[in-house]
Amino acid sequence: MEYHPSAHDPSVTVVVPAGRLDALAAPDLERTLADLEAQGSMQILLSFHQSTYISSSSLRVMLIHARKLRQSGGSLKLCCVPDKVGKVLHIVGFDAVFGVFPSEELAVQAFSSSPTKPREQRP
Amino acid sequence: MGFELNVSSRMENLGPISDFITSAASQFGLDEDQAFAVQMAVDEACANVIEHAYAGRVDGSIQIRAELVNDQVVVTIHDHGQPFDPTCVLPPNLCAPIEEQEDRCLGLFLMGKLMDTVDFRFDAVQGNLLTMTKSRHSGIPSVGA
Numbered sequence: 588m589e590y591h592p593s594a595h596d597p598s599v600t601v602v603v604p605a606g607r608l609d610a611l612a613a614p615d616l617e618r619t620l621a622d623l624e625a626q627g628s629m630q631i632l633l634s635f636h637q638s639t640y641i642s643s644s645s646l647r648v649m650l651i652h653a654r655k656l657r658q659s660g661g662s663l664k665l666c667c668v669p670d671k672v673g674k675v676l677h678i679v680g681f682d683a684v685f686g687v688f689p690s691e692e693l694a695v696q697a698f699s700s701s702p703t704k705p706r707e708q709r710p
Numbered sequence: 711m712g713f714e715l716n717v718s719s720r721m722e723n724l725g726p727i728s729d730f731i732t733s734a735a736s737q738f739g740l741d742e743d744q745a746f747a748v749q750m751a752v753d754e755a756c757a758n759v760i761e762h763a764y765a766g767r768v769d770g771s772i773q774i775r776a777e778l779v780n781d782q783v784v785v786t787i788h789d790h791g792q793p794f795d796p797t798c799v800l801p802p803n804l805c806a807p808i809e810e811q812e813d814r815c816l817g818l819f820l821m822g823k824l825m826d827t828v829d830f831r832f833d834a835v836q837g838n839l840l841t842m843t844k845s846r847h848s849g850i851p852s853v854g855a
Binding site: 607609610611640642643644646647671674675678679 | 824
């Protein structure tokens, strides 16, 4: 799955899922997000401008990784959501749970306004 | 009017299943939102069959029928995999923060939201039969919870 540093802020990694994000494609999204987290990416933006569909398998992957990132002080945000993907996010309430932005630039600004906090070290 | 598709239990068949349902929905005169709702409900149901009923087996059979009966789209999905009890899964808590969101029941939740009725029947001999209906007059839900 394609990903790259954002042109607006290279500390934000933009992941670009393409086509149908169904149960067949969900493992690829899972691997991509897991790899990025293993590499230390803390601010991940899913840009859906090339996506035509999303099913519960990929929603589940998003939820699990948003939770992991938040626990380690990072964040997962969404942008450029096509109508059909947006409807699904709305039905399951993810548009309220995740930050959803109309453009990559606005999403990156939102990362900047809520900067990543390193996880607190417990003694 | 009715259409039928028989496929094996491979995730690669979700795309052709989606195309089949979208085409049937068009023949039935559904609008874009209604067609999307039926396509998504069937996609979720078939993904469940492949992942859970057949649990990785790729030679299982899935029979999908779509019919228009008295202004209602009736979709049946028939398989011979393991049965499961749909009453044992709880709906997701859509108001909870990310940390407390349930991530296991989204597919069933979506099927219930998108279709007018969802009915599971399990039979040791006949196999599993899922019947979902949607009126040509009902739309896609607009509110999350």
